[in-house]
Amino acid sequence: MRRLKRDPMERAFQRGYQHGVSGKSQDTCPFNNPSTRQNWINGWREGRADRWDGYTGISGVHRLNEMHAVG
Template sequence: MKRQKRDRLDRARARGYQAGVTGKNRESCPYQCLDARGQWLGGWRDAMEGRGSGLFMK
């Protein structure tokens, strides 16, 4: 059975979330496409909210 690849936008959001968890700033977004960049920033914002509420250790 073949495994399906994850959607590119889902992958961009997941990478943005990981960047936010590790404490990277929003200017480190590697995407130029507006859709992927928006998803990356959305994941980054979610992670930063989690850090602000004490979900992750700094």
């Protein structure tokens, strides 16, 4: 059975979110492509806001899954 690849923009957002919620710096963005980098930074900002709101650890993972299912 063929595996479908995830959308690279969605994956960049998720990786950025994970960095933001874990408290890592925005400077750790690994992408150079402007649109992919912007999606990573948007995810990082969401993750950072969730970290400030107390969504860390398991609750942060659940929040990411909720955002993934809705968006």
